[in-house]
Amino acid sequence: MSGRIPIEDVTPSVACGRYPAKAVVGELVPVTARSYREGHAAMGCQVAWRGPDGASRPVVRMRPGPHFDDRWHGTIRPDAVGEWSFTVQAFEDPYLTWRDAVGKKIDAGQGPAELANDLAEGADLLDRAADGVPVRERDRVRAAAAALRDGDRPLPERVSPALDLADLLWAHPVRTLLTSAPTQPIWVDRSRALFSAWYEFFPRSEGAVLATDGRAARSGTFRTAAERLPGVAAMGFDVLYLPPIHPIGRINRKGRNNTLVAGPDDVGSPWAIGAAEGGHDAIHPDLGTLDDFRAFVAAAGQVGLEVAMDLALQAAPDHPWVTAHPEWFTSRADGSIAYAENPPKKYQDIYPVNFDDDPEGIRAEVLRVVRHWVDQGVRIFRVDNPHTKPFDFWHWLIWEVKRYDPEVLFLAEAFTRPAVMHGLGKIGFTQSYTYFAWRTSTAELREYCTELVAAADYMRPNFWPNTPDILPEHLQHCGPPMFKIRAVLASLLSPSWGIYAGYELFEHVARPGAEEYLDNEKFELRPRDWAAAEAEGRSLAPFLARLNAVRRDNPALHWLRNLVFHEIDNPALLCWSKRDEQTGNTVLVVCSVDPGQVQWGNTVLEMPALGFDWHERFTVHDELTGARYDWGQRNVVRLDPFVCPAHVFTVHPQDGFTVHRQDGRPGDETGATAGDRTDNPAGPEGQGWTS
Incomplete structure (x- = not known):
């Protein structure tokens, strides 16, 4: 810090400015600092900031907090991708000091003679101020x-024009004793870094043909997988994530359900990367060629999908790296190469990379691989188990890639200790998987989301109800209503969310004693008849499409920092809202976490968070059912999970329409609920479900 006025606790600041904070284009980024000075003279604070082009942006005047804690608050809104910077500056504000003193003296009855010096000093001050205003x-x-x-002139006429300059000289102050805090970096990504809807499928399963014994007869290809793209896009997803598409090792290949011995028709795990056909820069020949992949990426783009690729830094025993660079792997006492283990689990088909013996060689190769796929049109990478590789490597790689193409995004797949997950966000990962799959009670969800919002300067969550590795017990046993519940929670609590294919078909049969799918698609082909499921009403696709449409159409749901929880007296119900301050768009959600019982609750809403005063009433429009109701701070809600487990309201000023009570009679306290409607965008519940 240079200058006389203390400036402390500047935010956003990640690791004391060692790493850049995160934002996206168009995001309102709160900037705060604690600043104070000696004596009673007025002071001010401001944010001076620069864009990636190095040009200064208009200075933002900060406002003091409401609780006399010497905390100052401002907001900046970056408008381009790249590295931004800002500094908080404090200064003495002589006009505010003068205005306050003169006002008090006049109120005390002092006249022109007693105020002679004040008036002269004020005139001199305004002479200086004139040079700084428009x-x-x-x-x-x-x-x-x-x-x-x-x-x-009479004293009031002499003083009033100067006192009336308060707003102008707040925006364009006279500043003395200017003090600057250290400059802080902010990396600004494109909007998809924060707001995205992901869908994962295995391209080899799309269009695959099975033999009578269920084993692979013919793999799907990029061309057959492209036929599924319109269906994914119709559900409103905008990122299509593909597990590894590279050649799969034959040595120690795993069989169906992770068995140690593979049959001649077993396809193996895509994460066992590398074989005679090539490694991380190659395409599995069953899927097609590099030209086929580029055509697939283009076809996805035509329906509004961006392809995300898996980056798994590990190798099958027959990966070309193993022969060409044995120093990139760990040798055991008997001379063999160590395979991956997470005791008691063993992954005999995978060799972890050892980053210690030739770090420069590994860095150069991985950077080459990533750039290769960027050149093929890939701008998003889902990184497998990044917490098992050196943090300094990831920090180096991410920023090298962003220098190559600043629009590239990285999702960290790391289900590990909280500090490690937060650390990955700090060093540069764009998004992170989370513990959402295991947060089931309203108390757990509220606590966890509050933690994530507090980390919004560097960690962006992506909520997944399921993955190929994760089939939580509540999806195994609680029926279709739970699939709806978890989709509502994931898609509307977090600006980014995703599902693994089969979720919309209520797939829920687990391998005994495990939270993962029986007949896991990681080890076998799993073609699905999507059209038949939708035609027969056995698909959640219409409901997912509606959720994603609500997300797309409501800017309030595009952000993380604006999440506010509201009180409700039933612990089976969770109530939250999001408001977009730029547009005034507001979404209010009440969701049940009970898939088996009707639940009632009474809300006590934080009205200013919705854009209203405490006494005001407003109209809510349920985006899932089409119903409209009159609400205020206190409301009664009823949710039937077998019809619709959530209200998803857009909030509007009061428009005077007729209010309906839960029994259908006119009233003035509560609206009806989704349970009172017969239209159901998800189709009949319970179909397609077997225990």
């Missing part, structure tokens, strides 16, 4: 200075 306002400031010097 040209169109300079005559007004100079006229106020002349009035202060005009002894022929």
Whole structure:
């Protein structure tokens, strides 16, 4: 810090400025600092900031907090991808000091003679101020200075023009004792870094043909997988994530359900990367060619999908790296190469990379691989188990890639200790998987989401109800209503969310004693008849499409920092809202976490968070059922999980329409619920479900 006025606790600041904070284009980024000075003279704070082009942006005046804690608050809104910077500056504000003192003296009855020095000093101050205001306002400031010097005017007429400059000189203050805190970096990504809807499928399963014994007869290809793209896009997803698409090792290949011995028709795990056909820069020949992949990426783009690729830094025993660079792997006492283990689990088909013996060689190779796929049109990478590789490597790789193409995004797949997950966010990962799959009670969800919002400067969550590795017990046993519940929670609590294919078909049969799918698609082909499921009403696709449409159409749901929880007296119900301050768009959600019982609750809403005063009433429109109701701070809700487990309201000023009570009679306290409607965008519940 340079200057006289203390400036402390500047945010956003990640690891004391060692790493850049995160934002996306168009995001309102809160900037805060604690600043104070000696004595009673007025002071101010401001944010001076620069864009990636190095050009200064208009200075933002900060406002003091409401609790006399010397905390100052401002907001900046970056408008381009790249590295931004800002600094908080504190200064003495002589106009505010003068205005406060003169006002108090006049209120105390002092006249022109007693105020002679104050009036002269004020005039001199306004002469200085005139040079710092817009040209169109300079005559007004100079006229106020002349009035202060005009002894022929009554005192009120001399002083009033100067006092009326408060708003102008707040925006364009006279600043002395200017002090600057250290500059802080902010990396600004494109909007998809924060707001995205992901869908994962295995391209080899799309269009695959099975033999009578269920084993692979013919793999799907990029061309057959492209036929599924319109269906994914119709559900409103915008990122299509593909597990590894590279050649799969034959040595120690795993069989169906992770068995140690593979049959001749077993396809193996895509994460066992590398074989005679090539490694991380190659395409599995069953899927097609590099030209086929580029065509697939283009076809996805035509329906509004961006392809995300898996980056798994590990190798099958027959990966070309193993022969060419044995120093990139760990040798055991008997001379063999160590395979991956997470005791008691063993992954005999995978060799972890050892980053210690030739770190420069590994860095160069991985950077080459990533750039290769960026050149093929890939701008999003889902990184497998990044917490098992050196943090300094990831920090180096991510920023090298962003220098190559600043629009590339990285999702960290790391289900590990909280500090490690937060650390990955700090060093540069764009998004992170989370513990959402295991947060089931309203108390757990509220606590966890509050933690994530507090980390919004560097960690962006992506909520997944399921993955190929994760089939939580509540999805195994609680029926279709739970699939709806978890989709509502994931898609509307977090600006980014995703599902693994089969979720919309209520797939829920687990391998005994495990939270993972029986007949896991990681080890076998799993073609699905999507069209038949939708035609027969056995698909959640219409409901997912509606959720994603609500997300797309409501800017409030595009952000993380604006999440506010509201009180409700039933622990089986969770109530939250999001408001977009730029547009005024507000979404209010009440969701049940009970898939088996009707639940009632009474809300006590934080009205200012919705844009209203405490006494006001407003209209809510249920985006899932089409119903409209009159609400206020206190409301009664009823949710039937077998019809619709959530209200998803858009909030509007009161429009005077007729209110309906839960029994259907006119009233003035509560609206009906989704349970009172017969239309159901998800189709009949319970179909397609077997225990």
